[in-house]
Amino acid sequence: MSVPAQHEPVGGLAWPRRLRDPAAILRTARHIADDLVDGLSGPRVRSAARGIRRLLASDGVALSDLSGELTVAGALPRDVDVAALVDDVLHSEHRRRRAEVVAEPLVVHDELAGVLVVAGTTRVSALREVSGVLVAALERGRLEASAEEAAEAELRALRAEISPHFVYNALTVVAGLVRPDPARSRELLLDFADYIRYSLAGHGEYTTVADEFHAIETYLALQRAVLGDRLKVQVRVAPEVLAVAIPYLVLQPLVENAVRHGIERRTGGGAVQVLGEAEGSDCVITVEDDGAGMDPRDAERLLAAGGADTRDTGGMGLANVDRRLRNVYGPWFGLVVETAEGEGTRVVVRVPRFQPGVVP
16 A cells, blocks of 8 residues: 655755655755766766655656656656657757646756756745756766866876977987997887886876886986986885885876976086885875975965966976875875975875775
């Protein structure tokens, strides 16, 4: 024997008895928002439709993206052509009603994103509130997708940011050693190939400390061949952190900045030190140079502005690394930059040695 759903007014709206608790209403709304993070054609849209039906205590609910394809929860009346009703809304961008079926346009940033269909007696105010929840969820999904696309584009740009000056100098050194020292020439050419392969290849999102340090050593070997005695290098990494998974291309840009914007700008050259070690449950990697350094306020602005000043400042690489570390590990795991004009620069990367979901 079926029992009709009981309703009581909450905030001027009629909610089913099982949702009269405000906490239950908010929890359901939050679940709907999470289900729609991938849009109206995402994998959890049916779960969102079920949540909307619970909120409105309606006979049936349907969600449609711009294609007009319906995802239904519950039962829609057979005497109403719901598909035609949705098509009308998609073309007019206005609410439409047939008998007890209402089709509400969902507009995100002044653009139609889809349609919400509700069957059964539903207050307009309740429908409007639920539509607002859906629009906010779709807006959030678009913003997150845009942020991910921007991060991927920036990483692709970072991969492609190979200094033509460095490439020219490295190949010139290799060419100059072909006759007097063919073995050394071949060794440097292989290092150059490794450097290019690692910088430009389509790696996954994560790699290991061991792979990043190998890329660092390859780059520094090439720079030592180019700069000669002007560049002194020390690289040390503890064995216990070699297998730690980290985002791809987070250490190499720091070392490249140390050489390009620290050592190369000094007439007498300088030293670059790279140290990787374990500190409790964390992996701490330090990149330090005794080069030109910069005003600490400039370094702070570069990180805060996302490196938008110029690529020559090195800010693009630093800001990209800082942002990706914070996105993966949280706000406590960004870069720490210590610098002063004429005093060199020290950049510290601290990441958990084990982080769920971070796998090379």
